[in-house]
Amino acid sequence: MPSLKDIRTRIKSVKSTQKITRAMKMVAAAKLRKAQLAAEGVRPYANRLKETIWEISELSDVTDHPLLEDRETKNVMVLVLTSDRGLCGGFNSSIIRTTESFVQENADNFEEIALAIIGRKGNDHFSKRDYVVERSYNEVLTAPSMDRARSIGNELIALYLDEGLDSLYVVYNEFVNAATQDITVERLLPVKPEETPDTSEAGVEFVYEPTKEEVLDDVVPLYVSVEIYRAILESLASEMGARMTAMDSATKNAGDLIDRLTIQYNRARQAAITKELMEIVSGAEALKG
Secondary structure: OOOHHHHHHHHHHHHHHHHHHHHHHHHHHHHHHHHHHHHHHHHHHHHHHHHHHHHHHHHOOOOOOOOOOOOOOOEEEEEEEOOOOOOOOOHHHHHHHHHHHHHHHOOOOOOEEEEEEEOHHHHHHHHOOOOEEEEEEOOOOOOOOHHHHHHHHHHHHHHHHOOOOOEEEEEEEEEEEOOEEEEEEEEEEOOOOOOOOOOOOOOOOOOOOOOHHHHHHHHHHHHHHHHHHHHHHHHHHHHHHHHHHHHHHHHHHHHHHHHHHHHHHHHHHHHHHHHHHHHHHHHHHHHHO
């Protein structure tokens, strides 16, 4: 049975850990609000770009655009978004499992599936295993920006146009609320024009200058970059929500453990006192005898 000193040391240690988890929860909660607003702010812009692409493709024959044209899929790249740090519950493990499942399920369908990874946790995991990690982007999550997302997007688009890959997918956590994140697997290239509920009046002919094709040359790459930027912001908001939830649970668990250790300490202390009293009484009785 642990001594009173051991139990006191354990209680002190757990209380120190509880202070850390409580502080981390507060920091994550503060960052969550900012990350949530950023993620929600870029969604309408991304949706409008998608609508624009659909409108142009619906009203004209531009399906032969290199970024819209379906081709035989042999080489695939998956852009995986994880976090740089841990202590965020199952945030990273769920993304890793989904990516591994995607690779395993499609291993016979494609000649090669390469990974491009944003986030140190994902890079640490996949680089040590039997996966083709073709690109790793660092310092993206520290200060996310549209310029960085555009740089990544242009690099991947150039690889696609050079026929180094035939499809580009992205795997990330889409933010729902602090307690819920939806794992999303989305194809970015080739872009598939889709009608959305918010698509403006179909059948209305717009005037595009200089030409529809040239408009697409700017809009489609921009759409890919914005989708990457949106995925980064969604992932960051999801990470903060997952970390806040995980640290809240850790703080509560630490409190429960402190309560149990306190009860154990009181029982051990009571047993020690009882033993001492019995020894005193026994000694007194022996003196009388």
